Amino acid sequence: MSATAASVRSGAWSRFGHAMNNERVRRAIISVIVFVGFWEIGSRSEDLFGYRFPWIGLIPAPTDVFASFVPLIGDQGYWTSWYQSTRRVFTGFIAAQIVGIPLGLAMATSRLFYNLSFPVFEVMRPIPPLAWVPAAIIFWPTEESSIAFVTFLGAFYVVVINVLGGAKSIDVRYFQSAYSMGASGWDVFRRIILPATLPSIFIGSAVGMGITWEVVVAAEMISGGGGTSGASGGGLGFFIWNAYIGGSYPLIVVGMISIGVAGYVSSSLIRKLGETFTPWRRLR
Amino acid sequence: MNAVRSEGITPMNRQQQPAKEAKGAIKIEKVEKVYDPTGAAVQAVDRCSLDIGAGEICMIVGPSGCGKTTLLNAIAGFHSITDGAIYLDGDMLCGPGKPQAEPGPDRVVVFQNGALFPWKTNLENVAFGPIMQGTMSKAEANEKARDLMATAGLSGTENNYPGEISSGVRRRVEIVRALMNDPKVLLLDEPFRALDSLTKSVMHEALLDIYYKNKVTIFFITHDLEEAIFLGHRVVIMTTRPCKPKKMLEVDIPHPRDYSVLTSQRFRELMEETVEAVHEEAVKAFEAGEKEM
Numbered sequence: 001m002s003a004t005a006a007s008v009r010s011g012a013w014s015r016f017g018h019a020m021n022n023e024r025v026r027r028a029i030i031s032v033i034v035f036v037g038f039w040e041i042g043s044r045s046e047d048l049f050g051y052r053f054p055w056i057g058l059i060p061a062p063t064d065v066f067a068s069f070v071p072l073i074g075d076q077g078y079w080t081s082w083y084q085s086t087r088r089v090f091t092g093f094i095a096a097q098i099v100g101i102p103l104g105l106a107m108a109t110s111r112l113f114y115n116l117s118f119p120v121f122e123v124m125r126p127i128p129p130l131a132w133v134p135a136a137i138i139f140w141p142t143e144e145s146s147i148a149f150v151t152f153l154g155a156f157y158v159v160v161i162n163v164l165g166g167a168k169s170i171d172v173r174y175f176q177s178a179y180s181m182g183a184s185g186w187d188v189f190r191r192i193i194l195p196a197t198l199p200s201i202f203i204g205s206a207v208g209m210g211i212t213w214e215v216v217v218a219a220e221m222i223s224g225g226g227g228t229s230g231a232s233g234g235g236l237g238f239f240i241w242n243a244y245i246g247g248s249y250p251l252i253v254v255g256m257i258s259i260g261v262a263g264y265v266s267s268s269l270i271r272k273l274g275e276t277f278t279p280w281r282r283l284r
Numbered sequence: 285m286n287a288v289r290s291e292g293i294t295p296m297n298r299q300q301q302p303a304k305e306a307k308g309a310i311k312i313e314k315v316e317k318v319y320d321p322t323g324a325a326v327q328a329v330d331r332c333s334l335d336i337g338a339g340e341i342c343m344i345v346g347p348s349g350c351g352k353t354t355l356l357n358a359i360a361g362f363h364s365i366t367d368g369a370i371y372l373d374g375d376m377l378c379g380p381g382k383p384q385a386e387p388g389p390d391r392v393v394v395f396q397n398g399a400l401f402p403w404k405t406n407l408e409n410v411a412f413g414p415i416m417q418g419t420m421s422k423a424e425a426n427e428k429a430r431d432l433m434a435t436a437g438l439s440g441t442e443n444n445y446p447g448e449i450s451s452g453v454r455r456r457v458e459i460v461r462a463l464m465n466d467p468k469v470l471l472l473d474e475p476f477r478a479l480d481s482l483t484k485s486v487m488h489e490a491l492l493d494i495y496y497k498n499k500v501t502i503f504f505i506t507h508d509l510e511e512a513i514f515l516g517h518r519v520v521i522m523t524t525r526p527c528k529p530k531k532m533l534e535v536d537i538p539h540p541r542d543y544s545v546l547t548s549q550r551f552r553e554l555m556e557e558t559v560e561a562v563h564e565e566a567v568k569a570f571e572a573g574e575k576e577m
Binding site for chain 2: 171173174176177178179180181182183184187191192195196198278279280
């Protein structure tokens with residue numbers, strides 16, 4: 001098609017124009033502009049109207065936030081914080097998958113194992129990951145491992161519960177027809193239980209990813225950033241804490257937005273993976 | 285009441301039976317099923333006997349919850365029976381000392397709401413059985429699946445997921461998937477129930493068309509008397525719980541049939557002959573249901 005060829009030739013601008021033609025993208029941009037505009041006016045309300053809006057009048061304006069963000073672009077410490085938090089999130093998250101998915105599947109497929117493990121699991125589950133922070137700091141050898149452990153817990157329970165629920169709610173007719181077509185127990189596990197549970201695994205992962213970001217930030221604040229390389233290497237949670245201690249309000253907001261962006265990117269990644277691995281769900 | 289003896293309903297007229305290469309005679313002998321999970325014994329099937337000839341289309345009609353599906357599940361090997369025996373071509377599937385049959389590719393079920401695997405494409409679904417049984421390589425199974433789908437008018441849907449096609453087409457894919465296993469018996473549990481009546485009529489002809497090409501025994505559960513008479517060599521009307529044959533009807537309209545049968549004089553006569561018996565059981569089932577509440 002000639003339209004495609006043209007867009008390839010003129011590159012990024014044409015792609016941008018194309019995206020702007022998309023209703024969804026246009027609405028997303030409007031939503032951000034309105035939000036930031038409202039925030040800007042609200043923050044500067046005292047200068048503009050002589051009246052300070054409650055709450056929002058105290059928050060640094062987006063332009064101030066942006067101004068304090070610009071020097072950070074070249075600041076290695078800031079990016080190290082990104083790296084540290086991301087690394088911790090993914091370490092905890094992947095560990096939770098590695099332990100949680102087999103555990104959930106085992107609980108779903110073996111009644112004996114379910115009866116033995118579920119009561120303990122259900123007692124442990126309501127304990128918020130953050131309640132583990134003091135214990136983790138005391139018991140685990142390094143602060144790094146304490147943070148990793150708490151992050152792991154953040155995703156672990158959600159992953160297990162989703163895998164368990166997904167695998168338990170598989171329609172019995174799938175098993176019956178698989179068995180009557182000659183499938184073995186292993187075939188049923190590999191070709192029925194696993195693919196049927198895959199959507200729940202991804203739902204659990206998306207939720208779990210959100211929780212790990214919540215948890216890692218709080219754990220970094222409480223534990224003092226893991227103590228590895230002081231202020232700059234402590235992760236985004238410690239970055240915020242540091243800005244708070246230093247009294248730099250715009251930097252607090254920079255840290256917050258950084259976490260929002262990081263969480264959004266991580267969740268999008270999980271969603272994309274989910275779409276790739278469960279193609280039959282895309283048509284719904 | 286013109287109820288037939290509860291045991292020993294004789295097989296259909298031999299001359300009506302299709303091709304001789306047909307296989308899959310089912311003998312149900314005084315089968316009894318009592319559900320007793322809570323101590324309150326519920327008798328679902330009571331000394332039910334039924335002989336189904338090889339290659340026969342046997343339509344089982346009965347009110348909701350009468351225990352027809354229990355019988356089907358016993359043949360398929362999904363549930364156990366508490367007494368009696370079921371034979372396939374003379375071999376005991378379940379009976380004394382062996383309460384539950386093993387599920388196997390010689391008796392494949394097509395379920396009411398369908399059980400195509402949503403995570404597999406239609407082709408993968410159809411090719412599933414022979415690959416699992418190890419009777420064909422993946423390539424062979426795919427090729428046979430393509431051929432079989434083509435004869436059922438399903439070409440072009442091979443790479444779709446079941447979620448992408450209409451429910452009528454889905455049901456046809458599922459019947460083809462069952463036939464891929466070269467079964468002796470096709471067990472159909474109200475397969476067209478969820479379809480609208482127009483799609484249903486297309487599916488009836490499609491099923492007969494598939495049947496004429498693959499003479500298997502068909503054990504077909506339905507609520508729909510018109511469907512039963514249109515498709516079946518024989519219609520067995522079941523009593524409400526506990527389930528056993530109440531009335532048996534030989535459908536003497538010759539096969540192959542098409543939709544013109546529905547308006548024929550003979551079809552109307554057969555409808556009249558059975559509609560009363562079915563209605564009687566439906567009322568009984570309804571009243572029993574009210575009592576339970």
